[in-house]
Amino acid sequence: MNDNNPLRDVFNAIADPTRRRLIRMLSEAEEIPLHELTEQFPMGRTAVSKHLTILKEAGLVLDRKVGRETRFRLNAAPLREIQDWVGFYSKFWSSNLLRLNRLLEEEEE
Known part of the structure; x- marks a missing residue:
C-alpha cells in the first residue's frame, strides 16, 4: 500500500465496481482501445478515462498510443x-x- 498517495493504492483502485469491471475486461484481452472500453459502460469517455487513470496510477493498467488511439492493457502484478x-x-x-x-x-x- 502506498500511504503517500491514496490514488496509487491498489486497494483503493479496485474498490470501485467500474474499475473492477475494467480490470476484468482487460484481463480477457491483450489490449483494448479506449473507444471499445467506453462502449461497454453507461458513461462518457471522460468518466471511463478517469477510472483508467486511477488504475494506471496504481500500476494496474498500462497504456500506449497507436496513432491517435490509446490502447490499454492489464498489469496484474x-x-x-x-x-x-x-x-x-x-x-x-x-x-x-x-x-x-x-x-x-x-x-x-
Whole structure:
C-alpha cells in the first residue's frame, strides 16, 4: 500500500465496481482501445478515462498510443499485494476455525 498517495493504492483502485469491471475486461484481452472500453459502460469517455487513470496510477493498467488511439492493457502484478493480504487472513481464519472445531468436538465428548 502506498500511504503517500491514496490514488496509487491498489486497494483503493479496485474498490470501485467500474474499475473492477475494467480490470476484468482487460484481463480477457491483450489490449483494448479506449473507444471499445467506453462502449461497454453507461458513461462518457471522460468518466471511463478517469477510472483508467486511477488504475494506471496504481500500476494496474498500462497504456500506449497507436496513432491517435490509446490502447490499454492489464498489469496484474500489483494485484499480488491483495492476494498476499487475503492469503494472510485466509490462514488466520482457517487456523481459528480449526481451533473452534476442535473445541466443539471436545465439548461433544
